Amino acid sequence: MKAFNRILVTAALPYANGPVHIGHLAGCYLPSDIFVRFQRAKKADIKFVCGSDEHGVPITIRAMKEGVTPQQVVDKYHTVIKESLADMGISFDIFSRTSNQTHHETASDFFTKLYNKGLFEEKLTEQFFDEKTNTFLADRYITGTCPVCSNPNAYGDQCERCGSSLSPEQLINPRSTLSDAVPVKKQTKHWYFPLQQYEPWLKEWIIEGHKEWKNNVYGQCKSWLDSGLQSRAMTRDSNWGIKVPLPDAEGKVLYVWFDAPIGYISATKELTPDWADYWCKDDTRLVHFIGKDNIVFHCIIFPAMLKAHGGFVLPDNVPANEFLNIESEKVSTSRNWAVWVHDYIKDFPDQQDVLRYVLCANAPETKDNDFTWKEFQDRNNSELVSIFGNFVNRTFVLMHKLCNGKVPVLHADVTDEKETQLVSEFAATAAKVDQLLEQYKFRDALFEVIDLARKGNKFMQDREPWILARKLAEQPELQKQIDNCLHVCLQLTANLAILINPFLPFTAKKMLHMMKVVEKMLDWENAGKAKLLSVGYSLRAPELLFRKIDDAEITAQVEKLRAG
Template sequence: MPTQPKRYLITSALPYANGLKHVGHLAGAYIPADIYVRYLRAQERDVVFVCGSDEHGTAIPIQAMKEHTTPRAIIDKYHAEMKQDFADLGISFDIYHRTSEPLHHETAQEFFTYLHERGELETKETEQFFDEATKTFLADRFIKGTCPNCGSDRAFGDQCENCGRTLSPDELINPVSTLSGEPPVKKKTTHWYLPLGKHEDFLRKWILEDHKDDWRATVVGQCKGWIEGGLQSRAVTRDLDWGVQVPLPDAEGKVLYVWFDAPIGYISATKQWAIDNNKDWQPYWQDKDTKLVHFIGKDNIVFHCIIFPIMLQLHGNILPENVPANEFLNLEGDKMSTSRNWKLEMRDYINDFVKQPNGGSQCVDMLRYYLTQIAPETKDSEFTWKGFQDAVNSELVNIFGNFVNRTFVLMHKLCGGKVPHLHNEVLDEVDEQMIGEIKLSKRLVETYIEEYKFRDALFEVIDLSRKGNQYMQKKEPWIVAKQLAENPGAQKSIDNCLHICLQLTANLSILINPFLPNTAQKMLHMMKVVDKMLNWSNAGTLNLLKPGYQLRAPELLFRKIEEAEITAQVEKLKAGLVKATTAPAPAETASAPAPVKETIQYDDFAKLDFRVGTIISAQKVPKADKLLQLEVNLGFEVRTIVSGIALHFTPEEIINKQVVVVANLAPRKMRGIESNGMILMAENADGKLHFVNPDGIVNNGATVN
């Protein structure tokens, strides 16, 4: 068995402080890390668990614009709320820091300076979009225009909100700045870059050779794709007024790119933890006898396995031993989406379950259990409310909780509430088999946890309680008790059964502790023992509860989830989606009329053929939330037209509506459907679309001049 490292440094991905986080985030990067850390603590290893809010990048000022406030107000608000949500759900960070702290700015600037002074960065002059009215270089998200793919004017410099296509600012038709509404210009600017290609040999050996067998296949596969696709230089600075200032005299108005400064937040958080606890932070990042593990989602693989390791190596830091990235967690058959309000926020679960009169810590563990059971360790998985109900009722209540409750009830009924003695002389094969299962379970659980297979580890714990129920059914101490008058010696059989069941219960408290810490504490209370019982070294042993020791009365560990609760949650989810798709889109800037497009000649206008038509059918385009497939009667023919109006109108409400159609527009395929025309729409200041239609009924096919 390999030698254990001296210390462990465990990180969870820094969440953006631009909004509340959903249970997909919780399942991906936080619960797995917390399980691993609690396991290490139970082994009394030196471990530090760091995280914190990622408070820079364009996501923050964009959210500030939406909420009509300042970036500082946004990060202060969401940092506090996220920190509380994590605490409410039992995520036991040693420190939850923030990248807006002066210590982080100093650490990130020192990191940049170190690389810059050693010639590890290169400079490039490029042209970027610039808003002359506000004297600001524009990040992609601050540029808006018409989508070249679907024609929607709700396209941004990184993505079209209508058709979902990834874009660059250069592709937009008639781009304007969201800050001023003015068309941007191209302006030269200089930035610093990290030349990733120089480090390809290092990455090939470190990932594709050294870790090809012990890292998850999905992680190695994604890294291999990046490496073999050719690594390009990546900018480490950008023109922005929100972030860590570049510490160079000729870099006014430039900040460190958020992808560069954010992972350094792990280091600054460790420094702050060390200050708070009178420790030395350096061994955790510089001593080769430290095991560094990053817990992330798959969308962060490139940063934690390609870019940050290059930075760490150049800076003289240790490299991660593993990056157990999870896939995505879907919700009720669809991807979670904040923009569509198809999500289950941690805060919603806390309010609807944990803070209810029948909630509390048991509901915290119920969520932790289900999210671990369905953890997307090797492929995307799905949260359903029915699945949550089944997991709680069928497994936590009927298997785990049932075994513990039966054991305590029978112990009080048949043994006077005290731990009975074990009579070795009458142990039978069934007893010996159960004892063997207890010892084996410890080895299985710790092996799976060490391999980051938390689903398998949790299954073994539940399966041990299932075997406990089966053992009790075979021994039937309640039946044997009825025979005591005729056979007093049978008491030893009852004692042995309940002694083994109680020792099994004590073992279950140890094994379940990394997963369901509140449940473990409740079991300790019932057994009248202290936290030291939960030391991992105690697992697999059968002398945890001394014979003759008085135990407390049983308490139910979990409650059942009722059908009405599940129905309410599903209805709430669907209602939220309807609300999100019918509400006006939040304005990116203060209301202002769109600028007039460039002047055209009459002959250009005369080329357009506008016709009146009537919508005779409409239906949603599958897997496209914003598209409707329309059949429009133009008098001389019926046209199929795909239109991005599904967020504003239901199919039913637009049947028989007369519209103006651009009839001679070249056909275009959208989601595999050929669209033959375009519906004219008007957009008000709130982003709500309105039909441009004739005043009164007009014959289909009539021209519009």
């Protein structure tokens, strides 16, 4: 395995024409944050970059419908998105935006470098044109019937019903989204990137060189490559976006999928003067977290662009997730069939970790998964409250009641095999969680942590220190067994705080407060240790980590969703 000296993590740039929903969170923002928090705990040299994607046709369409400028649209949603993700604890080192000057310069320079190398093909083609509005109709300016699934409202670049990637010419009965007029064909010039020239290299790099990638990612890449790649236009007819830096390109901008991934580079430039260390040194581990609809752009188009430019590292992994459906239906922003992050924060204040937990436990890592409010309630009540929270709470309550609120001594003369076995689980679980997180298996890693809490509950239930306490008057020697039980459970609690921190950072912080320890205890090197809390140390009174969610709250959320 290749040795890396630094890590650069990117999360897909959210599109600034609307707020973010829980499908976005589950798709890339939560898994990337878990991975980054884990690596930070391991003291890795790591940067976590993201930002809003602020160009492209949907933004101009929304601006026209709302009677505002595209800049007003992106300013509004950049703020909404940034605040929503911050509220959920997504801990970017920078959240930039593609309307920034640094990005415009970086994307223009990138295009110019490829142009000066003679890599673009200039083509005169006929494209659909709306005579009513005097506008070329690229991508989402045009709709029609999908030739694959007969969806009457497919876009000129993609059918959202069946997921097929389309071109406007493939649509049946095309019409303009601006005026509903039937478009005509008109000649226009664009600059095409010859993807087919990079097909042999991409096959070697992905098919032979990255067999460890997730099956869904590897399979989609193989399908694209087996079908054969074609030149792809990297410019569009529009006045909103990054101007094509050529003298004969009036009214042309860079294609949003040319400019958006370069946003990772420009965001890193804004973050640190040492940006080139993260983009140009081959001992950098570059990881792109995305949803499955962006696989082709991050695994084929952007790497080919980087290869063509030269001097940049290529992604080591692209752990894309599948889609998260809501109550058995696909998310639809037009029908308001979504759970919006800013609404969740309002409806469930201070319960970010409940959503983080449920979305990770039910993450669409290998296939589309379904979010239901009933499962949200069940996982909270039966796993967070009854297993994890219950164990921590009982441990602290009993420690205050039976050990004067201090970490008791571990008495070697009464230590038995079950105690030793449970203590050995600390390091074993830490090792498993470490391995799973390095492999981007976030669900499995989370379940290992919960299973450790479950083992703690069983150990305490078997020991019944509250029963032993009733016999102390006649058998004072039983205090040693009580001490041992609670000593082990407290050290287990400290381990749980370390292990749960990448997943549930707000909860880990509460646990630190209860244990009266500094944040440094969460360093990953401490995971698995059996003596994290000193004997005789006074701990604070317990505070409930989670609360039960009742049926009325869930009914209200389902009704709100169905109301649209």
